[in-house]
Amino acid sequence: MKLILEGKKGEIDRIPCACPGVGTYTENLMKEFNAGWPEAHKDPEKMAILGSAAYEKFGLESVVVPFDAVVEAEILGMAVDFREKQLKKGKILWPGVLRPGFTKDGVEIKEPSDLTIPDDIANSGRVPVITEALKILHEKYYGEVPIFVWSMGIFTTLLGYVLDTIQFMMLVRTDPEKVKAFYNAVLDLPIELGKIYKEAGADYVVYREDGACCDNVSPKDFVDLFKAPISEIFAKSPMEILTMSGTAGPIMKDCAEVGAKMIVIDEKTDAVKARESVDSAGTGVALAGNLPTMSLLKKKNSADKIDAWVKNIIENAKIDVVSPGCDFFVKTPDENIEAMVAATRKYGQLK
Numbered sequence: 001m002k003l004i005l006e007g008k009k010g011e012i013d014r015i016p017c018a019c020p021g022v023g024t025y026t027e028n029l030m031k032e033f034n035a036g037w038p039e040a041h042k043d044p045e046k047m048a049i050l051g052s053a054a055y056e057k058f059g060l061e062s063v064v065v066p067f068d069a070v071v072e073a074e075i076l077g078m079a080v081d082f083r084e085k086q087l088k089k090g091k092i093l094w095p096g097v098l099r100p101g102f103t104k105d106g107v108e109i110k111e112p113s114d115l116t117i118p119d120d121i122a123n124s125g126r127v128p129v130i131t132e133a134l135k136i137l138h139e140k141y142y143g144e145v146p147i148f149v150w151s152m153g154i155f156t157t158l159l160g161y162v163l164d165t166i167q168f169m170m171l172v173r174t175d176p177e178k179v180k181a182f183y184n185a186v187l188d189l190p191i192e193l194g195k196i197y198k199e200a201g202a203d204y205v206v207y208r209e210d211g212a213c214c215d216n217v218s219p220k221d222f223v224d225l226f227k228a229p230i231s232e233i234f235a236k237s238p239m240e241i242l243t244m245s246g247t248a249g250p251i252m253k254d255c256a257e258v259g260a261k262m263i264v265i266d267e268k269t270d271a272v273k274a275r276e277s278v279d280s281a282g283t284g285v286a287l288a289g290n291l292p293t294m295s296l297l298k299k300k301n302s303a304d305k306i307d308a309w310v311k312n313i314i315e316n317a318k319i320d321v322v323s324p325g326c327d328f329f330v331k332t333p334d335e336n337i338e339a340m341v342a343a344t345r346k347y348g349q350l351k
Contacts, residue, residue: 007284015348018062021150021206023327024054038082044132068095073161074125079104112185131200138201149202153209194237206241213246234259256281266325267292271317288321298329303339310343
């Protein structure tokens with residue numbers, strides 16, 4: 001992984017199968033390793049166990065934490081719903097926020113000035129849980145397998161968890177300057193989180209700004225509103241990897257110019273065309289991902305299709321890291337993860 005991110009792919013002997021910043025949790029892994037939700041969201045030892053379970057069981061060349069998208073929203077004052085009622089009924093759901101648009105203290109967020117970054121980010125929300133999990137993983141796996149940690153992107157956090165989604169999307173059209181102001185109001189949060197996570201033991205810090213894909217904003221809006229602040233985040237923090245799930249083909253060249261060393265895409269972005277766009281930027285950015293999590297990896301009896309997909313992205317898209325384009329669906333069958341790893345080893349030999 002280190003050689004790939006340094007632009008030295010010619011020195012590796014095979015393409016890795018890893019999850020660089022996308023979640024590797026599944027219901028089967030939670031049960032087998034006794035590290036289920038919500039405990040694994042709150043307990044650093046459980047988090048470390050679940051974050052490394054896919055490596056231990058399947059040989060996926062990564063350990064990854066955390067597992068939910070509301071860590072940043074919680075830091076900004078939102079009340080988290082860990083879906084414990086549903087979990088008690090056997091239904092595993094991702095955590096969310098109890099009341100988007102309002103802090104846990106009942107303060108309505110209408111203006112950028114309503115957003116406050118705590119002075120002590122390292123001890124805010126579940127950051128101490130994540131940093132302790134990283135320390136555990138670093139002690140156990142450093143030098144053996146890459147340790148990834150991710151921070152949810154500002155636009156994705158604001159859009160999905162902090163503000164009213166519809167009203168915020170309307171602002172993109174009616175008042176883009178206010179959208180910029182919201183983004184800049186919390187720009188320091190991912191920058192500082194990146195530093196905190198790196199110091200705690202992460203090998204690679206990932207910025208997940210999937211909400212800014214072309215399914216939600218136009219390519220022009222991405223460039224006008226988000227490219228500059230994302231570039232600033234990569235320039236001022238240890239962030240090295242950008243995930244852009246969703247339709248991202250029209251902005252791939254722009255993504256390759258923000259300072260990331262690797263971009264993770266899902267199946268909505270054509271991998272062959274993405275490779276061409278990334279290479280045209282001339283920045284040496286690596287490309288990862290592209291395996292569909294919902295339409296392929298979660299479906300039973302899909303081993304042959306997974307094999308064919310992996311073969312295609314290695315041979316035709318020259319993918320640098322075979323990975324799901326997004327987090328595993330919680331009910332992903334073990335055999336599909338095994339098939340992904342096996343196919344990568346089968347077709348990814350370079351020497």
